[in-house]
Amino acid sequence: MKKVIIIPIAIAILTVVAFATVNTYRVPTLDFPFLTGEDRPETVAAVEYVVEGLKCRGTSMGFARMIAQTPGVVGVTTYARTHSAIVEYDPALTDPDVIREAFMAPVERDGQMYQFFRSLSQRELD
Numbered sequence: 001m002k003k004v005i006i007i008p009i010a011i012a013i014l015t016v017v018a019f020a021t022v023n024t025y026r027v028p029t030l031d032f033p034f035l036t037g038e039d040r041p042e043t044v045a046a047v048e049y050v051v052e053g054l055k056c057r058g059t060s061m062g063f064a065r066m067i068a069q070t071p072g073v074v075g076v077t078t079y080a081r082t083h084s085a086i087v088e089y090d091p092a093l094t095d096p097d098v099i100r101e102a103f104m105a106p107v108e109r110d111g112q113m114y115q116f117f118r119s120l121s122q123r124e125l126d
Contacts (some may be wrong), residue, residue: 032076033074049103050120068093
């Protein structure tokens, strides 16, 4: 009889703990360096964007592909849960506005133009 009561109580406690700690750990959906080792510049800055359209690993990969060709972009880390992306870049080669324009650019598919991502906010990180 006691096992019948203990198991549901343990499940309820674990569920409450899971919901209470869900935002404690920030796990990246994608962590992708474009430049590593000797190719990485000495001076690197970072900017965080809140991005509409960043929802999962697939959209994170699409986001990374859109900014990968931007000169000066060093790497990207995305967090689909918070719809945010941290982009590392070489400030001598690019700036946050150029990066934002790269991922907000419309993409042509099947003769139609689509805008997959939209920047809701951005802030430079220290």
